[in-house]
Structure formats: C-alpha cells, structure tokens
Amino acid sequence: GQNIDQPTEMTATEGAIVQINCTYQTSGFNGLFWYQQHAGEAPTFLSYNVLDGLEEKGRFSSFLSRSKGYSYLLLKELQMKDSASYLCASQPNSGNTPLVFGKGTRLSVIA
Amino acid sequence: DVKVTQSSRYLVKRTGEKVFLECVQDMDHENMFWYRQDPGLGLRLIYFSYDVKMKEKGDIPEGYSVSREKKERFSLILESASTNQTSMYLCASTFLSVTGELFFGEGSRLTVL
Numbered sequence: 001g002q003n004i005d006q007p008t009e010m011t012a013t014e015g016a017i018v019q020i021n022c023t024y025q026t027s028g029f030n031g032l033f034w035y036q037q038h039a040g041e042a043p044t045f046l047s048y049n050v051l052d053g054l055e056e057k058g059r060f061s062s063f064l065s066r067s068k069g070y071s072y073l074l075l076k077e078l079q080m081k082d083s084a085s086y087l088c089a090s091q092p093n094s095g096n097t098p099l100v101f102g103k104g105t106r107l108s109v110i111a
Numbered sequence: 112d113v114k115v116t117q118s119s120r121y122l123v124k125r126t127g128e129k130v131f132l133e134c135v136q137d138m139d140h141e142n143m144f145w146y147r148q149d150p151g152l153g154l155r156l157i158y159f160s161y162d163v164k165m166k167e168k169g170d171i172p173e174g175y176s177v178s179r180e181k182k183e184r185f186s187l188i189l190e191s192a193s194t195n196q197t198s199m200y201l202c203a204s205t206f207l208s209v210t211g212e213l214f215f216g217e218g219s220r221l222t223v224l
Contacts, residue, residue: 033213041218042201042218043154044215045214087153091210097209097210098156098159098169101154102153103151103153104154
C-alpha cells in the first residue's frame with residue numbers, strides 16, 4: 001500500500017526559512033517528487049530525489065532519507081510569491097504504477 | 112515550450128448530463144493521466160493511459176470513462192454527471208515511464224448543479 005503524510009498548513013514570515021516535511025510508507029519505493037501549486041494554477045515540478053541526501057536548487061532544497069521514509073522541502077529567504085501548496089509525491093519502483101501524492105501543504109508567507 | 116492544454120477552464124453542467132473534458136499534449140508523451148483535486152483530499156488519480164487505446168483505472172474510476180484514440184489526446188467522460196463530481200480536473204502527461212515527471216494542464220473546474 002501507499003501512504004504519504006504532510007502537514008496541512010504552515011505559515012512563515014517573509015525572509016525566513018521554512019521546512020515542509022513529508023513521510024511515506026510505500027511498498028516498492030524508487031524516488032520522491034516535490035511540486036509547487038499556486039492557487040488556481042497547475043502543479044509545477046520543483047525537485048526529484050532518488051538518492052539519500054540534500055539536493056539544492058537556488059532558494060529551494062529537498063532532502064531524502066530512504067531508511068527513514070522521510071523527505072523535506074527547505075525554502076530559504078522566503079518571498080510572498082512562495083505562498084502556494086507544496087505537494088509531495090512518491091515514485092514507485094514498478095514502471096507501471098503512477099506517482100502517489102500526499103494531500104499537499106498550504107504555505108502562507110506573511111510580512 | 113512543453114504544453115498540456117485542457118479544452119475548458121470552467122464548465123457548469125446539470126445533473127445527468129454527459130460531460131466531455133478534453134486534453135491535448137504537444138510533447139509526444141506516451142503516458143497521460145486524469146486527476147481530480149478537492150480541498151482536503153489532494154490529487155486523486157481517476158484513469159491513466161500508457162499508449163493509444165490503452166487505459167488503466169486509477170484510485171477513483173467510478174462514474175468516469177476515458178478515451179485515447181490518438182497519442183496526443185486523452186478525454187475524460189462523465190456519462191451522467193452528479194453533484195459529487197463537482198471538482199477541479201487536472202490532466203497530465205509523462206515521457207516514457209508512467210512514474211516520470213508529470214506535466215500538468217491548467218485544470219478544468221467543473222460545477223454540476
């Protein structure tokens with residue numbers, strides 16, 4: 001089975017750092033995706049982790065620990081435009097099984 | 112620039128009507144998907160297709176059917192719309208593997224009265 005957990009909502013201050021956690025319990029795990037979705041828009045790809053460790057991409061970083069079934073998305077120097085939902089998705093190791101999404105974390109950045 | 116285009120951004124239909132949601136991608140992707148997104152429930156997979164004329168049920172296929180007659184086009188059909196099908200519908204596609212990076216359309220917000 002597949003189960004993905006992430007917090008429903010978070011609030012952070014402009015300029016700060018925020019960490020959005022995602023835990024997964026999946027049978028046959030290959031990798032983990034993070035997507036960003038602004039209100040009323042389509043989700044867009046942010047990051048993909050298949051190996052343990054931190055992947056940095058500008059202000060955004062994503063971390064994966066396969067042994068702990070845990071990932072996080074780290075957003076630095078928060079800007080108002082970072083207010084969005086962040087979706088965590090587990091990638092199965094079976095080529096015929098689609099991604100499994102968490103319910104998303106709605107991040108509000110306040111001044 | 113890659114593009115997934117959904118035919119309608121907003122639709123209002125009546126209970127019992129047949130509804131067609133169309134999706135076209137211009138990236139020559141093998142795999143296409145239909146999701147619905149509801150507050151508190153996240154993205155839920157309705158159907159996906161890994162080849163022309165092929166389809167697979169997702170997590171919530173009841174009340175829906177799909178059609179993929181051409182590689183670039185994937186249609187979602189509600190045979191008899193019901194109020195509980197009021198939702199945001201998102202189409203997506205991936206290259207090669209069904210587990211690859213998803214490219215999403217802008218979404219179609221359907222209201223069933």
